[in-house]
Amino acid sequence: MSTKTLIYIAGPTGVGKTKTSIELAKAFNTVILSCDSRQFYKEMKIGTAAPSEEELAAVKHYFIHNKSVTDSYTVADFEKEAIETLDTLFKENDTVIMVGGSGMYADAVMFGMDQFPEVSEEIRNQIRVFYQTHGIKGIQDLLLEKDPKYYSRVDINNPVRILRALEVCIASGKPYSSYLGQTENERNFVSKMIILHSPRTALYEKINARVDQMVAAGLEEEVRSLLPYKNHSALRTVGYKELFLYIDGKCTLEEAIHEIKKNSRRYAKRQITWFKKYDNALCFPANTPIDEISDLLKESHD
Numbered sequence: 001m002s003t004k005t006l007i008y009i010a011g012p013t014g015v016g017k018t019k020t021s022i023e024l025a026k027a028f029n030t031v032i033l034s035c036d037s038r039q040f041y042k043e044m045k046i047g048t049a050a051p052s053e054e055e056l057a058a059v060k061h062y063f064i065h066n067k068s069v070t071d072s073y074t075v076a077d078f079e080k081e082a083i084e085t086l087d088t089l090f091k092e093n094d095t096v097i098m099v100g101g102s103g104m105y106a107d108a109v110m111f112g113m114d115q116f117p118e119v120s121e122e123i124r125n126q127i128r129v130f131y132q133t134h135g136i137k138g139i140q141d142l143l144l145e146k147d148p149k150y151y152s153r154v155d156i157n158n159p160v161r162i163l164r165a166l167e168v169c170i171a172s173g174k175p176y177s178s179y180l181g182q183t184e185n186e187r188n189f190v191s192k193m194i195i196l197h198s199p200r201t202a203l204y205e206k207i208n209a210r211v212d213q214m215v216a217a218g219l220e221e222e223v224r225s226l227l228p229y230k231n232h233s234a235l236r237t238v239g240y241k242e243l244f245l246y247i248d249g250k251c252t253l254e255e256a257i258h259e260i261k262k263n264s265r266r267y268a269k270r271q272i273t274w275f276k277k278y279d280n281a282l283c284f285p286a287n288t289p290i291d292e293i294s295d296l297l298k299e300s301h302d
Contacts, residue, residue, distance in 0.1 A: 002191040004090045008035075008106055009099040009298060010275050011196035012268035014207040018051050020196060021099035022059050024297075025288040029094045031060040033082060035109060037075075037201060038099035038237055039065040043229075046214050047239035062089075069234040080109035083132045083187075103274040110193075112185025119171040120253045127166050131159065142166060147175035153274050155267055157241075160233050181277075192297060193281035196288075197272075201246065207264045214239065215257060223247065238263045 007028075009021050025032050034040075038048040042065035050064060062085055067073050086109070089096050095278050098108060131139050139162045144151045146169040165176035172179075198206070223243040225234055230244050239260050248258035275281070283294055 002187075002189050003094060005095045006086065006110065006189050006191045007095060007097050008110060008191060008193045009097065009196065010103070010106065010193060010278070010281070011101065011286070012198075012203060012271040012275075013049070013101050013264060014203060014210055015196045015198050017099050017101065017196060018049075018055060019287075020194075020290065020293070022051075022055055023223050024294060025059040025097045027290055027294040028097070030093045030095050030097060031062065031089060033085065033089070033096055033098045033109075034050045034061060034063045034100050035078070035082070035098055035102055037078070037102040038103050038194060038234075039064050039100070040073060040078075041065065041069045041234050042067065043069050043226055044222070044234070046217050046219045047237075049210060049214070069229050069232050073234075075105055075108050076113055078105055079113055082109045086189065096189075101271050102272065107181075110187070110191040111181070112187075114167050114179050114181065116176075116179050117172045119167040123171050124167055126165055127170065131163060136162075139163065139166060143169075146170070147176070147177050149175060150177040150180075153177075153270060155270055157238070157263060157266075159236065169202040193278050194293065194297075195275050195278065195283045196286045198286045199281060203268060204265050207268060208261045211239075211257065211261045211264060219243065220246075220253070238267055 007024065009017050009024065011017050021032050032110050036048070036050075038044060039050045040063060041048075044050075045065070051061065056064065063078070063082065086096060098106065100110065116159065127139075130142070136157070136159055139159065140151075140156050143154075143156070143165055147165060150165055154165065156162065168174075168176045168179065219239065220243060223240055224247060227244070227247065229235060232239075235241070235244075242251075242256045242259040242263065245251050246253050251259075282293075282296065
């Protein structure tokens with residue numbers, strides 16, 4: 001059994017993962033690997049609630065602001081780079097902390113990528129034409145019909161994820177979700193999972209307050225600076241797509257901010273659903289003292 005341990009800190013957006021990860025990294029005298037797929041991009045600092053300069057300076061972080069929104073970067077690319085990075089980090093560290101709410105990216109590191117059937121270019125084009133004709137609502141409804149299980153987990157406002165799932169559903173005649181978790185690659189480390197949770201009302205209040213803080217910190221200016229890239233997939237995400245609509249004159253600023261809060265809460269709800277599948281995870285209230293968490297982890301490692 002490997003003596004190297006990857007501790008993954010999971011939980012919905014706004015629950016306090018960044019603070020906990022830094023405290024835990026200090027307790028284990030180690031570094032942090034981020035698996036937040038939105039925080040990879042150096043141009044997206046405010047709207048992704050990326051760690052502050054002070055937080056980044058407190059503990060060495062990897063995979064924060066290491067890509068550009070113009071880069072093509074997939075979960076498979078991340079898996080390859082993250083495993084290579086961990087191989088190096090584990091030469092000097094017995095424990096590494098991984099943190100982020102992007103469950104698919106975390107799973108790729110801990111368990112490896114799932115294997116999916118080949119999808120023909122014909123099917124891929126058919127689905128894209130359907131999307132162009134029927135819009136996001138059309139592909140959402142089609143996914144609900146083809147794979148209600150994955151529909152309940154996925155960010156239904158992310159067309160890239162929906163289109164990929166529909167390609168597999170139609171090419172194979174099976175639900176996309178039936179392929180998830182079926183492949184487990186060998187890893188030279190053991191993974192332990194911590195899920196932070198908070199009462200739903202308190203979490204939603206924190207999410208709403210954080211959106212207001214982002215706006216005050218200059219989110220609109222950040223989004224305006226990204227206008228030339230607004231069709232890039234990295235920017236079809238909460239906090240950016242809503243403000244692009246405002247800048248295009250399709251809603252008021254107040255309406256855009258309201259939508260960011262609503263979509264952030266919906267995203268948190270879907271993250272909570274996703275993380276329920278981790279049967280062996282240790283669950284802690286978000287305000288649990290770090291000593292309590294680290295002591296339990298150290299005990300389970302002995």
